[in-house]
Amino acid sequence: MHLTKALKEHADDKYPFHMPGHKRRLFADEILSDAYSIDITEIEGFDDLHEADGLIRKAQERAAKLYGADETHFLVNGSTGGILAAICGTVSKTDSIIVAANCHRSVYNAAMLSGAGLYIVAPRQEKSFCLCAGIDPERIENALSETSDEAGAVVITSPTYEGIVSDIRSIAxxxxxxxxxxxxxxxHGAHFGFSGAFPESPVALGADVVISGVHKTMPAMTQTALIHISRDCPSAGRIRAMLKVFTTSSPSYVLMASIDSMTDLIKEQKDELFEAYAKRLKSFYDKTSALNNLKVLKKEDLTEKGTWDHDIGKIVIKDDSMRLSGKELSDILYDKYGICAEMAGVSYVILMTSVADTDEGFAKLEDALAAIDEDLQSRPGSDRKTPVPEEAILPEGRYDNKMMAAMFEADAGTVPLEKACGMIARDLVTVYPPGIPVTLPGSVITDRAVRSLQNAQQCGLKITGMTGKEIAVLWERSST
Ligand SMILES: Cc1ncc(COP(=O)(O)O)c(C=O)c1O
Known part of the structure; x- marks a missing residue:
């Protein structure tokens, strides 16, 4: 089917509990609905994102003010562009970088490009939902000591895809x-700091650089994001230079205008929008707490050291009776109830919400979950169980950063996944979403990595970096 036709059919048919945060509703200036009529590139009088000193600079200042940042830049190729610039601007091959294991693949790609030595810090696991806990500040302290203070940067994800928030102030x-x-x-935290119902923004808690994906949780168009840089950040100048490297020379003015419109909207209507949003969420959590089989993640389920807070805007649901996998639950929501989830994992589904959701959207979700729950309740118990999710976390510690070289290694081929344990991965393999690496180029493929990928395949999840059931390896056996 033609792409445009497919998009139109989808838009007419399904309620989006996924990004973008505008939920396909026009929250911005009316003119943005007619994108063709205002689509330009840098022409006289319209400033230049790469040397902003006019219209764009003023718009970036408005965004900085809204987020309480010293300096903010627009990103038009998603958070990925900001992550690449932040990391490559801060560390180089003479440094090391400490990375939380559950970071997005863009963080690892940036570490690879920078050439910095990689040191991985693993989060604990929240057992109830089998997902990554927040990052324990003590583990960061230990990693910094173990790298003898050579690390130029520490990178963590907060909130995570599942809404887990770390203690930014202590880590900073x-x-x-x-x-x-x-x-x-x-x-995933561009909506933080605007209401007491959500955690504080990392900008206010002492982080030096914060990448804020406005297209994910705010009413702004896909690909828009912001990078906030603190005035005390020693690498601010290099990060600015790297933004020029990683950003297109023809940034979309439609996308930039969408960020500016979002900024105005929140400045003017923050209280009403966030009050209504928090009310919808509270009512949702109250209603769904009575379900018998489906379980919605709540802050009290998160008990591990390192988890500081939970973003209620991320709805994480699993079948506690383990008869439905995350993918099956997501498929039922989609096929039977017209609800499109953001992501399906082995055991749970993530639904993304924002200020742009409607009362009707939430009612549709609540009704669907009640019906699915009732259906599970009336089904006779069966022995069928969903696979137990495997923690897909890279081993902790120092990585020899030959990742880049490994990617271009000629002496590579593919082997069936079940035969790959102990071999060296050629590629960065992830289950996508969320895009957290299961293997890195040059890393030993662990037994746990194999099991986790097999589980994901069994559940029909999308894997990037593999060819069917084959994984690319270097023809050299690991000595470890
Ligand atoms: C935690 C996290 N960081 C970064 C990114 C990259 O964001 P973008 O797709 O806007 O480039 C994602 C994408 O899903 C993500 O989940």
């Missing part, structure tokens, strides 16, 4: 004591 203090820049991938 530790980083600063050790002379490292704290980069927070807050791609």
């Amino acid at each position: 203090d530790i980083c600063h004591r050790h002379g490292a820049v704290l980069i927070v991938d807050s791609a």
Whole structure:
């Protein structure tokens, strides 16, 4: 089917509990609905994103003010562009970089490009939902000590895809004591700091660089994001230079205008929008707490050290009776109830919400979940169980950063996944979404990685970096 036709049919048919945060509703200026009529590139009088000193600069200043940042830049190729610039602007091959294992693949790609030595810090696992806990500040302190204060940067994701928030203030203090820049991938946290119902923004908590994905949780168009840089950030100048490297020379004015419109909207209607949003969420959590089989993640389910808070805007649901996998639950929501979820994992589904959701959308979701729950309740118990999710976390510690070289290694081929344990991966393999690496180029393929990928395949999830059931390896056996 033609792409445009497919988009139109989807838009008419399904309620979006996924990004973008505008939920396909026009929250911005009316003119943006007619994108063709205002689509230009840099022409006289319209400033230049790469040397902003006019219209764009003023718009970026408005966004900085809204987010309480010292300096903010527009990103038009998603949070990915900001992550690449932040990391490559802060560390180089003479440094090391500490990365939380559950970071997005863009963080690893940036670490690879920078050439910095990689040191991975693993989060604990929240057992109830089998997902990554927040990052324990003590683990960051230990990693900085183990790298003998050579690490130029620490990168963590907060909130995570599942809405898990780390203790940014403590982590920032530790980083600063050790002379490292704290980069927070807050791609999922652009709505923080606007209401007491949501956690504070990492910008206000002392992070040096924050990447804020406005297209994910705010009413702004796909690909829009912001990078906030603190005035105390020692690498601010290099990050600005790297933004020019990683950003197109023809940034879309439609996308930039969409960020500017979002900024105005929130400045003017923040209280009403967030009050209504928080009310919808509260009512949803109250109603769904009575379900018998389906379980919605709540802050009280999160007990591990490192987890500081939970973003209620991320709805994470699983079948506690383990008869439906995340993918099956997501398929039922889609096929039977016209609800499109953001992501389906082995055991749970993530639904993304924003200020642009409607009362009708939430009612549709609540009704669908009640009906699915009732159906599960009336079904006789069966022995069928969904696979137990495997923690797909890279081993903790120092990685020899030959990742880039491994990617271009000629002496590589593919082997069936079940035969790959102990071999060296050629590629970055992820289950997507969320895009957290299961293997890195040059890393040993662990037994756990194999099981986790097999589970994901069994559940019909999308894997990037593999060819069918084959995984690319270097023809050299690991000595470890
Ligand atoms: C935690 C996290 N960081 C970064 C990104 C990249 O964001 P973008 O797709 O806007 O480039 C994603 C994408 O889903 C993500 O989940």
